[in-house]
Amino acid sequence: MPPAPAAARLMAESGTSVEAGSGKRGQVLKEDVLSAIKSGAAAPAPAAPAAPRAPVATDDAAREERVRMTKLRQxxxxxxxxxxxxxxxxxxxxxxxxxxxxxxxxxxxxxxxxxxxxxxxxxxxxxxxxxxxxxxxxxxxxxxxxxxxxxxxxxxxxxxxxxxxxxxxxxxxxxxxxxxxxxxxxxxxxxxxxxxxxxxxxxxxxxxxxxxxxxxxxxxxxxxxxxxxxxxxxxxxxxxxxxxxxxxxxxxxxxxxxxxxxxxxxxxxxxxxxxxxxxxxxxxxxxxxxxxx
Known part of the structure; x- marks a missing residue:
C-alpha cells in the first residue's frame, strides 16, 4: 500500500526510498524513513535518466576534467x-x-x-x-x-x-x-x-x-x-x-x-x-x- 503522506513527503525531500514499513500491511511511516536515513539504509530515489551528452571533439575532450557529482549535488x-x-x-x-x-x-x-x-x-x-x-x-x-x-x-x-x-x-x-x-x-x-x-x-x-x-x-x-x-x-x-x-x-x-x-x-x-x-x-x-x- 502507498506510504503515509508524511513519509512520502519526507522521502521526496530527502531523496530516499523505503520499500517496506512498520505500519499496517507494511505501510511505510514517517518513523521508518527517519530510521532508514539515520542508519544509512535508505536507497536513493531513482533518478530520471539524463540526456546523453553531445559528442565532443577529441582535442577538446583531452582538455576536460570529469568529476563525480557529490551525493548532495545529485x-x-x-x-x-x-x-x-x-x-x-x-x-x-x-x-x-x-x-x-x-x-x-x-x-x-x-x-x-x-x-x-x-x-x-x-x-x-x-x-x-x-x-x-x-x-x-x-x-x-x-x-x-x-x-x-x-x-x-x-x-x-x-x-x-x-x-x-x-x-x-x-x-x-x-x-x-x-x-x-x-x-x-x-x-x-x-x-x-x-x-x-x-x-x-x-x-x-x-x-x-x-x-x-x-x-x-x-x-x-x-x-x-x-x-x-x-x-x-x-x-x-x-x-x-x-x-x-x-x-x-x-x-x-x-x-x-x-x-x-x-x-x-x-x-x-x-x-x-x-x-x-x-x-x-x-x-x-x-x-x-x-x-x-
Missing part, C-alpha cells in the same frame, strides 16, 4: 528538476525601499549585538514580514497532497544557505513564535552548522516556505526555483541605490528587487501579487513588524 539537481517538472511555476516581482529598515538596523545594531551576541541583519525582518504575509494569504503556505490542498497553520521558514558543497535549506521552526532577535539567533546557529557540515537531516525537513538571498553574492534579480513541495519561495537581492520619485521629487534611495516564485496550481496571480505587496509594506514600515500590524 540530490539538489534531482529535486530542483522535479520541482520544475511538477509545479506550474511562475514568478512575480516588486521592489522595496530599504531606507527605514536600514536606518533602524544602523541605530540598534551595536546594542543588539551586545545584548544578543548576534549581528543584526536583514533576514530577521524579512522572515517576520513573510510570516505576516503568509497569515494574510494562506494559499502561499499550502501544498498539494493528491487532490487535497493542505493549509498549514504553522510557519516553518526555510533559509537557503550556500556552502562549499552546495546549497542547503535549514528550517527555522515556528518562526512566528519568535522575536526578530530569536529568528536572527536561529538563522545564525543553523548557518554555522550548515557551513561546518553539521546539519541534521531533520533540520532541513518540514519547511512551509523558503527565503533565498542571492543579494549576498551580488545578484540584482533572479527567478528562484520552488523548494518542493512548498508553493512559494521569496528571492531577496542586492541593495542598490537608485533615483526614485518621492512626493514629486527625485531622491536617491537604497532599493532591492524582490521575486516571489509560486505554484500557480495553488496560488492565484492576485494572491501572489498581494503577498509580495504585504512583504514590501512591512519592510518599508518596519514598525509594523514590532506592532504586528
Amino acid at each position: 540530490t539538489i539537481a534531482r529535486r530542483l528538476k522535479d520541482a520544475q517538472n511538477t509545479a506550474a511555476m511562475l514568478t512575480t516581482f516588486n521592489e522595496v525601499d530599504m531606507t527605514n529598515v536600514m536606518a533602524l538596523r544602523s541605530t540598534y545594531k551595536d546594542i543588539f549585538e551586545k545584548k544578543h551576541g548576534q549581528k543584526l541583519g536583514f533576514m530577521g525582518f524579512f522572515v517576520k514580514a513573510v510570516i505576516q504575509a503568509l497569515k494574510d494569504i494562506p494559499a502561499v503556505n499550502a501544498e498539494i497532497d493528491g487532490t487535497d490542498l493542505v493549509y498549514k497553520n504553522y510557519y516553518h521558514i526555510g533559509v537557503a544557505v550556500g556552502t562549499d558543497k552546495g546549497l542547503v535549506v535549514p528550517v527555522v521552526r515556528d518562526a512566528d513564535q519568535m522575536s526578530i532577535a530569536g529568528v536572527e539567533k536561529a538563522i545564525g546557529a543553523l548557518g554555522r552548522k550548515a557551513r561546518d557540515g553539521q546539519l541534521k537531516i531533520e533540520e532541513m525537513m518540514g519547511g512551509t516556505f523558503t527565503i533565498s538571498n542571492g543579494g549576498v553574492y551580488g545578484s540584482l534579480m533572479s527567478t528562484p526555483i520552488l523548494n518542493a513541495p512548498q508553493s512559494g519561495i521569496l528571492g531577496m537581492h542586492k541593495i542598490q541605490e537608485r533615483p526614485m520619485v518621492v512626493a514629486g521629487k527625485i531622491e536617491i534611495r537604497p532599493m532591492m528587487y524582490l521575486a516571489l516564485s509560486y505554484d500557480h496550481r495553488v496560488v492565484d496571480g492576485k494572491e501572489a501579487v498581494t503577498f509580495l505587496v504585504r512583504v514590501k509594506e512591512a519592510i518599508e514600515d518596519p514598525q509594523r513588524l514590532v506592532l504586528d500590524l
Whole structure:
C-alpha cells in the first residue's frame, strides 16, 4: 500500500526510498524513513535518466576534467528538476525601499549585538514580514497532497544557505513564535552548522516556505526555483541605490528587487501579487513588524 503522506513527503525531500514499513500491511511511516536515513539504509530515489551528452571533439575532450557529482549535488539537481517538472511555476516581482529598515538596523545594531551576541541583519525582518504575509494569504503556505490542498497553520521558514558543497535549506521552526532577535539567533546557529557540515537531516525537513538571498553574492534579480513541495519561495537581492520619485521629487534611495516564485496550481496571480505587496509594506514600515500590524 502507498506510504503515509508524511513519509512520502519526507522521502521526496530527502531523496530516499523505503520499500517496506512498520505500519499496517507494511505501510511505510514517517518513523521508518527517519530510521532508514539515520542508519544509512535508505536507497536513493531513482533518478530520471539524463540526456546523453553531445559528442565532443577529441582535442577538446583531452582538455576536460570529469568529476563525480557529490551525493548532495545529485540530490539538489534531482529535486530542483522535479520541482520544475511538477509545479506550474511562475514568478512575480516588486521592489522595496530599504531606507527605514536600514536606518533602524544602523541605530540598534551595536546594542543588539551586545545584548544578543548576534549581528543584526536583514533576514530577521524579512522572515517576520513573510510570516505576516503568509497569515494574510494562506494559499502561499499550502501544498498539494493528491487532490487535497493542505493549509498549514504553522510557519516553518526555510533559509537557503550556500556552502562549499552546495546549497542547503535549514528550517527555522515556528518562526512566528519568535522575536526578530530569536529568528536572527536561529538563522545564525543553523548557518554555522550548515557551513561546518553539521546539519541534521531533520533540520532541513518540514519547511512551509523558503527565503533565498542571492543579494549576498551580488545578484540584482533572479527567478528562484520552488523548494518542493512548498508553493512559494521569496528571492531577496542586492541593495542598490537608485533615483526614485518621492512626493514629486527625485531622491536617491537604497532599493532591492524582490521575486516571489509560486505554484500557480495553488496560488492565484492576485494572491501572489498581494503577498509580495504585504512583504514590501512591512519592510518599508518596519514598525509594523514590532506592532504586528
